[in-house]
Amino acid sequence: MTVTFVTTNPGKVNEAREYLAEPVEQLDFDTPEIQHADLGAIAAHKARAAYEHTDEPVFVDDAGLFVDAFDGFPGPYSSYVHDTVGVERVWRLTSEEDDRAASFRGVVAYCDGEDFEATPEPVDRDDRRGQDLSADERAAATTDEQVRTDEGDGEAPPVKLFYGVVPGEIVAPRGDGGFGYDPIFEYDDRTFAEMDPDEKNAVSHRGRALAKFADWLAERDTTE
Numbered sequence: 179m180t181v182t183f184v185t186t187n188p189g190k191v192n193e194a195r196e197y198l199a200e201p202v203e204q205l206d207f208d209t210p211e212i213q214h215a216d217l218g219a220i221a222a223h224k225a226r227a228a229y230e231h232t233d234e235p236v237f238v239d240d241a242g243l244f245v246d247a248f249d250g251f252p253g254p255y256s257s258y259v260h261d262t263v264g265v266e267r268v269w270r271l272t273s274e275e276d277d278r279a280a281s282f283r284g285v286v287a288y289c290d291g292e293d294f295e296a297t298p299e300p301v302d303r304d305d306r307r308g309q310d311l312s313a314d315e316r317a318a319a320t321t322d323e324q325v326r327t328d329e330g331d332g333e334a335p336p337v338k339l340f341y342g343v344v345p346g347e348i349v350a351p352r353g354d355g356g357f358g359y360d361p362i363f364e365y366d367d368r369t370f371a372e373m374d375p376d377e378k379n380a381v382s383h384r385g386r387a388l389a390k391f392a393d394w395l396a397e398r399d400t401t402e
């Protein structure tokens with residue numbers, strides 16, 4: 179079964195192909211995004227809009243940088259803050275804090291118009307530092323859920339969510355690679371902008387979420 183990744187970012191599609199056994203096609207479509215304090219709600223809304231647009235099995239992703247000292251800000255507003263305040267000033271703001279811990283959080287949302295079987299707790303891979311997460315982060319990193327909301331005109335199609343979290347620290351900008359907040363996000367003594375794409379993908383929030391999605395899809399294909 180082919181799954182369509184609805185995203186304007188071809189780099190993310192290549193990353194998804196590394197994880198998924200199924201063929202992944204890109205649909206370069208800028209899915210409407212709601213403002214919401216919860217990444218899962220944003221991703222679920224995007225997945226439904228993408229499914230309604232394509233009428234095929236689709237997935238989307240949504241992510242953000244969560245700074246502990248600011249109760250998770252910029253979080254779901256990361257893109258907006260990146261384009262307005264900018265990375266350098268997020269660093270300067272955080273540099274005034276004693277606690278510079280932060281995490282990237284991401285969610286992959288899948289929708290094909292069908293109901294989903296309840297799934298066992300997805301496995302967080304040992305090589306992905308799951309053991310370093312706080313209890314809250316671990317819960318977020320290992321919980322997948324099925325969301326169904328009634329959005330007014332009948333029941334909206336269910337969406338399956340897969341979360342990924344990577345803990346790190348905000349530092350002064352270093353490195354030329356990556357995008358977004360990569361230069362100020364340090365993991366294991368290097369910023370994401372100092373890692374090559376494969377190294378980053380192996381530990382990133384998106385990689386973790388994609389790995390869970392891949393496990394679930396593979397399991398589902400064998401039980402159908």
Ligand code: IMP
Nearest residue numbers: 239240241242256257260357358359360
């Ligand atoms: P998106 O949902 O992937 O578009 O991410 C929203 C915003 O979060 C982006 O505009 C980036 O600023 C930031 N972001 C998400 N993932 C990453 C990442 O892997 N590295 C750096 N910034 C990221």
